[in-house]
Amino acid sequence: MLNQEFEDYSQVNSEKKTFYKNMSIKAGIFCGILAVFFAILVAFSLLGRKSWRVGLSNEIEKVFEEKSYSEYSVGEYVKLNSIMSVNCAVFKALPFTKKDFDSYAVIIRTPTLYGPVAAVYVYETKKSEATFIGFARINERIDGSIRNAALNSQVRYWAGKIPEIIAKKKEGK
Numbered sequence: 001m002l003n004q005e006f007e008d009y010s011q012v013n014s015e016k017k018t019f020y021k022n023m024s025i026k027a028g029i030f031c032g033i034l035a036v037f038f039a040i041l042v043a044f045s046l047l048g049r050k051s052w053r054v055g056l057s058n059e060i061e062k063v064f065e066e067k068s069y070s071e072y073s074v075g076e077y078v079k080l081n082s083i084m085s086v087n088c089a090v091f092k093a094l095p096f097t098k099k100d101f102d103s104y105a106v107i108i109r110t111p112t113l114y115g116p117v118a119a120v121y122v123y124e125t126k127k128s129e130a131t132f133i134g135f136a137r138i139n140e141r142i143d144g145s146i147r148n149a150a151l152n153s154q155v156r157y158w159a160g161k162i163p164e165i166i167a168k169k170k171e172g173k
Helices: 002-066 140-167
Strands: 072-078 088-095 103-112 115-124 129-135
Touching: 002 072, 002 088, 002 103, 002 115, 002 129, 072 103, 088 140, 103 140, 115 140, 129 140
Parallel strands: none
Antiparallel strands: 072 088, 088 103, 103 115, 115 129
16 A cells, blocks of 8 residues: 555656656747847848938938038047946047037937927037037927927027036047
């Protein structure tokens, strides 16, 4: 009788082992699929950074052309050591006339009555002030409305914040 109970217990125990083994294999396959999926997402986001930066620099160039602000051209991307890098991008602004000028072109997502809009500024370190150039991808009628409604508040606020943002740029690249 004791012998039979031991055999029944070992049979139940082996059934549990195979059940847990099968569940572990299924869980491992599921975790592997999730890991591959997230690796693909990370790879695409890393590959998309360059095109994102090129697109932003093209938008700044368009704003410079539309607003007849031909003093500068857009240079290389400047990395920020700040959480603001999610809402703004900073590029070197290359002046056509003065060669020793240290300037930056900044594009910032600003909240307006029409939703978030990209505002373009030029920051000159010698003057220690940011100049608002214009909004990117906005038609003239809406641009005028946003300028009238936001010029005194949002535009001035971000013009004051740009020196802090530039001060947190990463040294080196």
